[in-house]
Amino acid sequence: MIIVMKSSAGRKELAEVKKRIRELGYKPHVIHGTTRNVVGAVGDERGKAVLQTLQTLPGVESVVPILKPYKLAGREVKPEPTLVEIVPGLVVGGEEFVVMAGPCSVECESQILETARAVKAAGARLLRGGAFKPRTSPYAFQGLEEEGLKLLALAREETGLPVVTEVVNPRDVELVARYADVMQVGARNVQNFALLKMLGQLDKPILLKRGMSTTIQEYLMSAEYILAEGNRRVILCERGIRTFETATRNTLDIAAVPVLKNQTHLPVIVDPSHATGHAHLVPPMCYAAAAAGADGLIVEVHPHPEDAASDGPQSLRPEDFRQMMTRLAAFTDAAGRTLNGAD
Structure with missing residues (x-):
């Protein structure tokens, strides 16, 4: 249910509504609007009719059922876009089209520093890099783990770029959180609900990638797990889905x-x-994403893709990334967005 407060309602009325929601066995989630507050009451669907009694409380304008199965992720409870602040001055979901870039995996100090310098110079706003790598083959490179996290922190210290990196296992959440500015959930973990619940208890942005066979509704229900635990700083990422097509890595x-x-x-x-699997296809899809209304990109860049420990064929060279960013400015401008580093 959505409890819509009157524009004149104060803290006392809001506190009473939250208290009553808890007494009825539900969890209140307050969304602060520009003119009024809205409270989402989330819990067992079977007894939600009792929430209609909240209509009689002082300061309550209306009580409205939430029709979608995802209660907190949907626009019913929050019509205006959510702005996710990464660090002061850097917001995803606002006017700026935010680009995250870096290698699939952190391999050594020289590699991550060279890449970080290059992507920053081209206009990237965050550095991506994998320290823990979930791979299809158990024999493939699995990442440098904590050593990789330390190298990402070193690159952040030198360039000032916030770091986005993947957490794979619930037991590693605390460790990764010590180093990362944004915690990434990869496609393989989109329905790892134990992991999602733990991330929901952090005060850190979460980058949630869509699973390769996940429907939109299933995807938003995964986001709901994080939101329901109290973390509202969720960024969604479309990374391609599995289809019959073999010309690209995904569709x-x-x-x-x-x-x-x-x-x-x-x-x-x-x-x-990850959507295309081929470096030459990456720039056109970057432009398409901007035209489609995306809020940003996460792009793989490696100084020597031919020697990359993972995903070399889909990684742009720094010069190719720079050229892509230059051309991208025309598309973001047409979409009414700004692009950092645009000429």
Whole structure:
């Protein structure tokens, strides 16, 4: 249920509504609007009719059922877009089209520092890099783990770029959180609900990638797990889905961007690297993402893709990334967005 407060309602009335929601066995989630507050009451669907009694409380304007199965992620409870602050001065979901870039995996100090310098010079706002790498093969490179996290922190110290990196296992959440500015959940873990619940208890942005066979509704229900635990700083990422096509690594569901923007208030970015699997296809998909209304990109960049420990074929060289960023400015401008580092 959504409890819509009157514009004149104060803290006392809001506190009483929250108290009564808890007494009825539900969890209150307050969304502060520009003119009034809204309270989402989340819990067992079977007894939600009792929440209608909240209509009689002082300061309550109306009590409205939430029709979608995802209660907190949907626009019913929060019509205006959510702005996710990464660090002061850097927001995903606002006017700026935010680009995150870096290697698939952190391999050594020289590699991550060279990449970090290059992507920053080209206009990237965050440095991506994997320290823990979930791989299809148990024999593939699995990442440098904590040593990789330390190298990412070193690159952040030198360049000032906030770091986004993946957490794979619930037991590693605390460790990764010590180093990362944004915690990434990869496609394979989109329905790892134990992990999602733990991330929901952090006060850190979460970058949630869509699973390779996950429907939009299933995807938003995964986001709901994080939101229900209290963390509202969720960024969605379309990274391609599995289809019958073999010409690309996955099939980039570009239509998912406007669909998600219509159904949820959460910001949406696109990963064209994992979606296509081929470096020459990445720039066109970057432009398509901007045109479709995405809030940003996460792109793989490596100084020497031919020697990369993972995902070399889909990684842009620094010069190719710079050229892509230059051309991207025309698309973000047409979409009414700004791009850092644009000429």
